[in-house]
Amino acid sequence: MSASDAPTPAHGAPAPLLKLERITKSYGGVRALRGVDFELAAGEVHALLGENGAGKSTLIKVATGAHAPDSGRITLGGRTLPALTPVLAQELGIACIYQQPALFPDLSVAENLGLRLERGGRCRRIRWGERRELASRLLARVGAGIDPAAEVRELSMPEQQLVEIACAVGAGAQIVIMDEPTASLTRREQESLFAVVRDLQAHGVGIVYISHRLEEIFALADRVTVLRDGESVGTRPIREHGQTLSEADLIRLMVGREVARLYPPAESVPGEVVLALQDVGCRASGVRQVSLEVRAGEILGLAGLVGAGRTELARLLFGLTPADSGQIRLNGQAVTLRSPREAIARGIAYVPEDRRRHGVILELPIEQNLTLAVHRRLFPGGWLRDGAERSLAEGFIERLGIKCAGPSHPVGTLSGGNQQKVSLGRWLATQPKVLILDEPTQGVDVGAKSEIHRIIRQLAKEGLAVILISSDLPEVLGMSGRIGVMRGGTLVATLPGGTEAPVVMAAALGQGGGK
Amino acid sequence: MSPSSWKSRLFRHETLLLLVLVAEWVFFYHYGTTTNRRGVVVGFGTLDRQFDILRHSCEIGLLALALTPVILTAGIDLSVGSLLGLCAILFGKLWHDGGLPVPFAAGLTLLIGAVAGGLNAGLITGLRLPPLIVTLGTYSLFRGLAEAITHGAITYTDFPAGFLFFGQERWLGLPTQAWLFAAVALGVWLLVHRSVFGRSFRAAGYAPEGARYAGLPVERRVALVYILAGVIAALAAIIYTARLGQAKADAGTGYELFAITAVVLGGTSIFGGSGSVTGTLLGVAAIAVLKSGLATLPAVIRLNAAEEIAGLLTGALLLFALAAGPLLRRLTTLLPRRSRSPQAR
Missing domain, CATH: 3.40.50.300 (P-loop containing nucleotide triphosphate hydrolases)
Structure with a gap:
């Protein structure tokens, strides 16, 4: 139960923020995860890479408590959790930023942040001044020049993502999961997102970064874990002993070596x-x-x-x-x-x-x-x-x-x-x-x-x-x-x-x- | 050849409804038929009363027939009752003020019905507006037009006897309009059950996207059902005018709800896809017999509340018919699995 049980990471860092061990999960007869190990340290950007259907989304759902794993162990900050629910995950400081931000489009940015962050009973006065102030503070923190009074529907997709990140910061998230955050961003927006990620990292936040873009992973991540067919096939540091991991190695990990010869031989000769x-x-x-x-x-x-x-x-x-x-x-x-x-x-x-x-x-x-x-x-x-x-x-x-x-x-x-x-x-x-x-x-x-x-x-x-x-x-x-x-x-x-x-x-x- | 499960389910619903209809008929025949002081049989058990039921159910029956394909495509048309009113007074105006011969006026009225249905169709398939909202709009629009044209006061009367024949006389032993109704029912049945159009109504009702991916012209098919509904509503307007001998702006008020009730009672799913014309006909008959039969019960006559009780019982019947399906299904799942599996051999 204590932190000493866990094997200490090679670079002698303290116990990891999040540790997933031998996680399995099946949907119907389909085994989405067949024993995944994953570990996230404080102040680390850990990339998660894999083909379509390799199990990335399922793993996120397990880590955020949205889906319960069939078996395996989840350890958060040295504490083994018997069951993780979305509410508990939020309380424990896990935030997830999806490709499609889940904000209320008809409410203002400040209202959206207030709804997620303000605590208190059902019946309480809304202090609009405080709410606005909190919103501007958080937006400034993530470097977003967004008006807190703006309606979310008027914001672009990247701006909405920044609001989500501000929300994660405001909630004091220790673990931020980003699911293909740059899929809809322009080059410049990407750069400012990277700056935010590095800033979070400097504050000791652990970041799980999911992306198909290898150049981003090389630019941003400290480590990368590759999933294939619901299994974690390897975790590699991006830079080790002054050497950068090669793209070829990474791709080989993703697709595996053997293409099974299960397929019937081609008999046809192409015509016109x-x-x-x-x-x-x-x-x-x-x-x-x-x-x-x-x-x-x-x-x-x-x-x-x-x-x-x-x-x-x-x-x-x-x-x-x-x-x-x-x-x-x-x-x-x-x-x-x-x-x-x-x-x-x-x-x-x-x-x-x-x-x-x-x-x-x-x-x-x-x-x-x-x-x-x-x-x-x-x-x-x-x-x-x-x-x-x-x-x-x-x-x-x-x-x-x-x-x-x-x-x-x-x-x-x-x-x-x-x-x-x-x-x-x-x-x-x-x-x-x-x-x-x-x-x-x-x-x-x-x-x-x-x-x-x-x-x-x-x-x-x-x-x-x-x-x-x-x-x-x-x-x-x-x-x-x-x-x-x-x-x-x-x-x-x-x-x-x-x-x-x-x-x-x-x-x-x-x-x-x-x- | 084993009947598929949905077919047998449909069959069961229609059988159930037929039983309800027979039970209603027997009940009213027994309790609603009396002999008056002069020794003449009056009430439900007379041929006159039966023909009366038939006459009265023709207009709502036509609207229900019009609505069956509409609801099969997962749509709805609330405007048919108002359109009946609009077509009735336009028919009267064309004949009376326009001086057109009746057959000519009738033909034009059918055309007007098609145009009005086309308005619904255009808004629904062209602009992709929800049918409920579009026809709620035209429901007010058509009635409002009818009221405006007549200033709410003009009633067209004094139609020629040759025209009234269609609404008040008999032909080959049956009320004339019953033959027209039967012809339309046969036509709609052929369309829904025997043509590729009916097949695409169902496909579009179950899964509009799926139908599109199969290359079916979903928009054109859906447009067709609304235009058809307009034409049938216009025909109902002509028959209504012939039955009452007058055309007025409030003709057919509230008919759309009776028609929808009949269609749903007949087993057509409001979510589209499944349903049958036979079910609709049985639904119309069950409601018509109930309404007319209640008016012949001595107890009801004494209370002078036939309309109110009819409304109450129609509602109860509809809810019963809707609940019966899910309840039966729940019961069968409680039974051992054996009883649900298709035929063993």
Whole structure:
């Protein structure tokens, strides 16, 4: 129980502020954390790094008491806590600044700070003078030139983040967790944020810093812990014995070395170019100057971090957010894709990322979901034909191996993998030329995953041009003939199949790499 | 071929409602039929009374039919009752002041209904305003227009007998408007249950985004249901005028609430997606029989409070119908699991 139990850090610092040991956490059947160790010292900036889905967000939720871990030990300032709740975490000086600040937009900055910081009963007089004064003091402390009387909705995202930080300072937070704080900041705003972080650090505050931007981590952090597949794979000091940690080492830690050979071998030989993009962009969704080609029988993988613009590119091609610049050619012909209807008519199919909201309609029967995109062809004249619908549905249930009690059961009664097959089947029914798959195996079990991989391979073999978007790097590497890497709304690299994972990850992170 | 669970649930709801309807009918037949001093049978058990029920339920029934597709898309239209009033006096004005022949005036009235429905549709699908707010606005707007046109005082009467035939006479043994009603009911049934349009109403009601991702033209489909609702409300206005022989600005006041009640009582989910035209028809019948039957009960006649008791019982019936589903589901989850699983073989 005492501090002496804990192994003393190498540099002889006192007991860490926060210590997480062998933390595990599962959601349903998915193990998000499988034994994570993490340690934060006073006055330290400790970066947390990992691929999408590596477990960073879950770890934060555990550290802030939002979710209770299934097992493991949380030690705060030398005290082991049996249970951490959000209220307790706040009292113990843990503050978290999220990417999207959780302030009340219709209240002023001072009111927001007052609500979080002022103590006292439900019935008390609000001392407006004191409230304003507190707000100005805290805002000055974090170097924000914000008027305490301004309404939060008028503030920019970085200003709102500064208000959150001021709030953490005001609460006397000893531990501040920052979740991708610079995602929406300009260069100059970043610099002033860094200054605030360094100031907090000088006051002995421990900072957990989450970011995908390696240059920030090198500029700011003392140590970095890398998470992979819910495990902490290593903690490294950024500078040791006058030597800086190399980026390559860090990336290797993130992606691991072995890309499992679980994937069926490619059998298809790419044919003619089916889809060609030339400098395609869309201001509304942030896609910029994308140029790429996909051939018949080819699987083009799209790798990138969350927010890199992959889903946005898919939505552009499917006509949901039409392109406003560049040229799209299908089979050599210039086309416009202004609506899903138009995209479908041109032979583009899109299996969306959010299966439950967009991929299928859970309440409708399997057969009705399967025929939803082919009403015109299947029901000429507009009248339903039950027999035609039933036989089409039964065909796909058999072809894709959808496990169900019958075609008239609602899709919501199926498992995730089988729902995904229905979503896929709906688009195969349109007999597309280009099939865009967005995270096709997210949230499906291992068995269904390899079945879906086999189906994708088979489709490519039959001559379909496939664009495979996935955050599962081994999946992209294992399935794709070529790999496009996106970053910041544009294609930053096109790599040949069989490229090593660290090279792809380096490109996704913007660390040179690629051609 | 095993019936899917939602189908059987729907079937159960409609069966339940049919039982309620039969029970109402038997009850009123038994207690609401009397013989007067001259030895003539009067009250619920007479053919005249039955035809009367049919006549009276046609207008609200039409509005309920109009609202069924609307509610299937997870929308609502509060303006149909007011539109009935507006169309009634415009029809009267076109015929009386405009000097148009009745068929011409009727055709124009239907067109006006489509335009009014189109206004709702445009605001809802074009500007993406919530249907509740839009139709609350047009609910006041249409009624206000009707009042303004007539200054709240003019009533159009003296329609030709050939027109009144549609509201007051019989054709092939049934009240004339019942045939019109049946034709519209068949049309709406075909639209909702047998056409790709009905399929997309449901898809849009369950998951508008999901429907969009499937390439369905959700906006156009939703616009269609509001325009259709406008046309059917206009038809209801013509039948109403034919039944009463007069057109006035307060025609159809409060009908929208009865119509919504009938649709929801019929098992259509107010959240969209699930529901049926058959359910709506049963809902209309259950309310109409209840209202008319109560007026034939001697006890109620003595109290002179048929309207009030009808309102009370309609409310109770609706709440019962709404609560029955969740209650049944809760009961079945308490039972052993075996009883819920689909057929074993």
